[in-house]
Amino acid sequence: MxxxxxxxxxxxxxxxxxxxxxxxxxxxxxxxxxxxxxxxxxxxxxxxxxxxxxxxxxxxxxxxxxxxxxxxxxxxxxxxxxxxxxxxxxxxxxxxxxxxxxxxxxxxxxxxxxxxxxxxxxxxxxxxxxxxxxxxxxxxxxxxxxxxxxxxxPGRLALVAQFHACRFAQPEFDAAVLAAVERIDEPLPVRDFLRLAGTGDAGFHAAVRLVRFGRIETLQSGIVTLSSTVRRRLVH
CATH class of the missing domain: 3.40.1350.10 (Trna Endonuclease; Chain: A, domain 1)
Incomplete structure (x- = not known):
């Protein structure tokens, strides 16, 4: 589904x-x-x-x-x-x-x-x-x-456990990373995406929420890390 x-x-x-x-x-x-x-x-x-x-x-x-x-x-x-x-x-x-x-x-x-x-x-x-x-x-x-x-x-379990741990909002960070999604031109590490958003590493949980809600996607399986490569999710 x-x-x-x-x-x-x-x-x-x-x-x-x-x-x-x-x-x-x-x-x-x-x-x-x-x-x-x-x-x-x-x-x-x-x-x-x-x-x-x-x-x-x-x-x-x-x-x-x-x-x-x-x-x-x-x-x-x-x-x-x-x-x-x-x-x-x-x-x-x-x-x-x-x-x-x-x-x-x-x-x-x-x-x-x-x-x-x-x-x-x-x-x-x-x-x-x-x-x-x-x-x-x-x-x-x-x-x-x-x-x-x-x-x-096990990989999916680790990821959903991360989603669960990161489920609570941080409105300032959430707004910043969401606004930065449209500025992703090519795949980049999460750490670089957070610099683009202006939050630095402190916005990491907000980036995880974007993965969960389907605004960005990782190119590797397993949990999201600062080194994970992400891209804007394409809608077909």
């Missing part, structure tokens, strides 16, 4: 967002606040769009996947721990909590079952996953997928 480029004013308004506190988690069951055996916690997202939300996770895998979902082009919302009732092999009813549901701009919702690879390949989990998929109604999701750590792209 690819999004049209935001207008100049849209980029600034998106980056600036609002100062409201994030909305609480929408999980349909309690997520532990601490654990001696699991990586548990809560992250927030969407503040830069004026609609901050809390999202819980119960493992490092869930945390990493949450970031990848949030910054997938076309995804507008992610929420967690959605309850589904299904029928077991013995005919009894049981419930399962879907780890994440990702909602796209067009309205499609994808239910994501997160499991380490060694558990995801087990027959008992596959049976439960198939039964949950049959039980999921269109009210909850349009499709069900299983995601393991083997499906995550």
């Amino acid at each position: 690819s999004d049209p480029l935001p207008e100049v004013e849209g980029v600034l308004s998106i980056a600036q967002g609002g100062g409201l506190p994030p909305k609480p988690s929408r999980a349909e069951r309690a997520i532990p606040r601490k654990s001696s055996h699991h990586f548990v916690g809560q992250l927030t997202f969407g503040e830069e769009r004026g609609e901050g939300k809390c999202l819980g996770f119960e493992s490092k895998l869930e945390h990493d996947l949450a970031l990848l979902l949030i910054y997938t082009p076309g995804v507008v919302d992610v929420y967690e721990q959605v309850e589904v009732f299904y029928v077991k092999a013995d005919g009894k009813h049981a419930r399962h909590f879907i780890d994440y549901v990702a909602k796209e701009e067009g309205g499609r919702r994808t239910a994501v079952l997160v499991k380490p690879h060694h558990r995801a390949i087990r027959a008992d989990f596959r049976d439960i996953a198939a039964r949950v998929a049959c039980a999921v109604s269109p009210r909850i999701a349009d499709r069900v997928v299983i995601v393991t750590e083997k499906m995550l792209d």
Whole structure:
């Protein structure tokens, strides 16, 4: 999926967002606040769009996947721990909590079952996953997928983690680097682009936001650095 480029004013308004506190988690069951055996916690997202939300996770895998979902082009919302009732092999009813549901701009919702690879390949989990998929109604999701750590792209994960860390606006820097985009004549290092913008290295986070919102693009994969080569993104 690819999004049209935001207008100049849209980029600034998106980056600036609002100062409201994030909305609480929408999980349909309690997520532990601490654990001696699991990586548990809560992250927030969407503040830069004026609609901050809390999202819980119960493992490092869930945390990493949450970031990848949030910054997938076309995804507008992610929420967690959605309850589904299904029928077991013995005919009894049981419930399962879907780890994440990702909602796209067009309205499609994808239910994501997160499991380490060694558990995801087990027959008992596959049976439960198939039964949950049959039980999921269109009210909850349009499709069900299983995601393991083997499906995550480390380079993309590093980049979206950088997007997440740089999501908050710096209005003065954001305006300066955005204005400089039109003066890019040929690919150049981020450090030189920031000199062109008049911000120096202090405007680095603003340059990362331009990459995120599609105003400029890097010619190398992975995270953005001061040495990364960037160019103005061309619209075809």
